[in-house]
Amino acid sequence: MLTISIILFIIILSFKILKPVYINRISILISIYCSIILLTIIFNTNVFYNYGISIYNSLGYISINQIIGQLIVWFTITLVLLLGESGKTRKNILRSSEYTLIILLSILGMNFLLISNDLVTMSLAIELISFPLYISASLYKNDEIYEGLGFNKNNLSGIYAGLKYLLIGSLGSVFILLGSVFIYGDTGLTNITNIIELLNIFNNKLEIYKIGSTLIIVGLLLKLGCAPFHNWAPDVYDGVPTIVTTWISIVPKIPFLIFLSLHPLFIYPLLSNLTLFSSFCSLIIGSIMGLLIFRIKRLLAYSSIVHLGFILLSISCIYYINTFTTIFYIVVYVITSINIFFILNSINLSKNIELLSELKGFVYNNKLLSFSLIISFFSLAGIPPFLGFYSKYFILLDSFNLEYYFITFISLLCSVISCVYYLRIIKIINFDDNIYMNYKSIHLNETISIVISFFTFLTLTFVLNGNLIFNLFNTPFII
């Protein structure tokens, strides 16, 4: 259905039958429809709990975990597309008529990557994900027309960021392709289920296969933005307009992480060593380098590196303890990040914000908005009783039960260090004098305010009844 809609949208846009606003609204309806279908699949069928189904002549493989991943992707994309409704038509992001089309192509790639069971479809899907990201990063110039989008004062910063993203992302794709070439060269197979059957026979005798799978893992980590391959992330997330960072910083991570965690393509001792090393670097680099930052989006980029460190820690524990902590952490991180980015976008509608010091005394501008911002930052820092604490707690419980004592100690230390810059933001919002905004009150859009209030409600009231989310994700992983 996605492909048909993309084809129709291409035709519609080229002949200018409809305005881009209507295409945005139709795609919002499509994404709501798809997420409802996926929800009903999860709740109504118990077919996929023990095994999966191969589709497209064994180029694809569907089980319950892939459906959960697709659900998360579609759900976040409805929210991202809702941002096209914000602002007046002159300041809107839909000034460029291909914006929704780019997002839809990227989602097609994400769904395809989650379904993929073959090395060729994996590389194809990764390219489909990445190219629209490079395009949308460099789509807007800093003119007066595009004022409400959240730019740097540097005129061409989006284009610089897009160029950096393109070069480093294509390096990651190159690593993935070389790795799959090595795997094919050693095994003679491209289908992943066949490779797993072969691996069960030859346990440790495939040397070049190990090189290939390390290269694929390195390429995926590079595309995610994990340390020690993290250098592009703060520059890209900072230089791109804020509406575009809401989706390039959150949504591509979901299929890559789920693909890393669920696919037995990578030999588990090898994968767990690499991801443990990467999580160690990510935690230290993200927490320490974030202390020096005074721009908001750069800070959020470094905090995303820390959260990726936690997720990689839980990925390395999956083979031994078969739980749902990765998906739960991903969902929590997505909820809080979208909350924060929606709040930043709503502030940008009135006045463009880049630096942390422009948020001084934000309580006096809009009390409820600053309340939700404070709660989401508390949740990111991992302070009970908010939502972020429980996700970190489950991960640390798992790694402690597996006797990874050193890495749990390091992660606890780094979450404490990262608390510094979260609490500094909260102090700036609450206790400083309102210099930059002159006590001007900020008005919100209706759809954005509904989303922000729903997510702050979720983070606040998870303590009281967490069963609702657990019933959705308390499914065994299939390997």
Next chain:
Amino acid sequence: MNSLIIFIILTPCILSLVLIINLLLPINKPDFSKLSPYECGMDIIGSAREKFNILFYLVAILFLIFDIEVIFLFPFATILYDISVYGYWIVFFFLIILTLGFIFELSKDILNF
């Protein structure tokens, strides 16, 4: 694997050795006139770069894409007898998807100078 491992370890060592010697030993006193680009021995007038019309790049990229589409049509032409009507319709859908991209590019009206 032994000789391969030695090769992989030795070449960065030799390379870094040469680069470190290059860093440490020579005299490096840069001057403004030493670092400036060469303009027949005279003083510099302007920047060495000029504006590049992006139309050239666009034409090259579009040629590349449709040329690769044509490359895919060559084996289809040789084997058409064996895959008769079913194969024809599969390649038809492939061509339709690429034609959609072509329609989009034409509608943007970018190849006008």
